[in-house]
Amino acid sequence: MIKEISRDDIEQCVKVIRDSFGTVANxxxxxxxNAPRFTAFATTxxxxxxxxxxxxRPMYGYFEGNRIVGYYSLLLQDNQECELNNLxxxxxxxxxxxxxxxxxxxxxxxxxxxxxxxxxxxxxxNQVLRKWYENHGFLHIGIEKFDFFxxxxxxxxxxx
Numbered sequence: 257m258i259k260e261i262s263r264d265d266i267e268q269c270v271k272v273i274r275d276s277f278g279t280v281a282n283x284x285x286x287x288x289x290n291a292p293r294f295t296a297f298a299t300t301x302x303x304x305x306x307x308x309x310x311x312x313r314p315m316y317g318y319f320e321g322n323r324i325v326g327y328y329s330l331l332l333q334d335n336q337e338c339e340l341n342n343l344x345x346x347x348x349x350x351x352x353x354x355x356x357x358x359x360x361x362x363x364x365x366x367x368x369x370x371x372x373x374x375x376x377x378x379x380x381x382n383q384v385l386r387k388w389y390e391n392h393g394f395l396h397i398g399i400e401k402f403d404f405f406x407x408x409x410x411x412x413x414x415x416x
Contacts, residue, residue, distance in 0.1 A: 258361045261315035261327075266304045268324045269317060273299045276327075276344030284381060290406045295342060307331075314369075316361060318345070318354050325349040326358050330366055330374075338362075338371035359392055366416055373415050380410030 261269060277296035281287070288297045307313040307329065318326030328343040340362050345354045366374045378385050380399050390396070394412040401408050 257319050258316055258326075258358065259319055261308065261317050261324075261329075263305070263308065265315075265317060265324060266308065267301055269304055269315065269327050270299055270301050272317070272324050272327045272346055273304075273342050273344055276346055277342075279347050280379060280382065284379065284407060286406060291404075293404050299342070313341075314365060316358070316365070318349075318358055320349070326354045328358050328362055330362060330369065330371075332369050332371065336370060336372040338366040338369060338374045340366075340374050340376045343376075355388075356392070363414075363416060371416060373413055375411065375413045378410045378412065380408035386410060386412070 274296055277294070277299075281291070281294060281296040286294050286296070292298065304315070308315055311331065313329050313331050315329040316327070317324040326345040326349065329341045331339040331341060333339060343355065343358055343362065345358070363374065376389065376394065378389065380386070386396065389412050392414070394414045396410060397413050398411045399408050400411070
């Protein structure tokens, strides 16, 4: 079941994000030393708490009982766009369509926020993930290379 995240859930969300993005870090050789700003290493309780309470960013979790096994957040932007952040599923729960359910839920919630499009940034070198988003209606719109990441950031968008 997908539910909105409360303050009491944040600690569990941090673990889900770090564990989920940790598999990407392992696959592509990212470490806290060469990519300290990568999601697997940069997500903290304080950061998520600030996003929830100060940015008023809607956050959602996929719950199995009381356990959160998937997560995403939306950031409303001025131009009727929503940025989809940290969509993830714990490794042991993958390949059961939970990511697809979270993504479809994000489309619904972005629509309720009057967003006309949803954007996402990904690790460009992760071609499996890029293809997954393309299969769900996203178009690749560009790349950017930052000195602080050992990878290229890819950007995708989907009209709602």
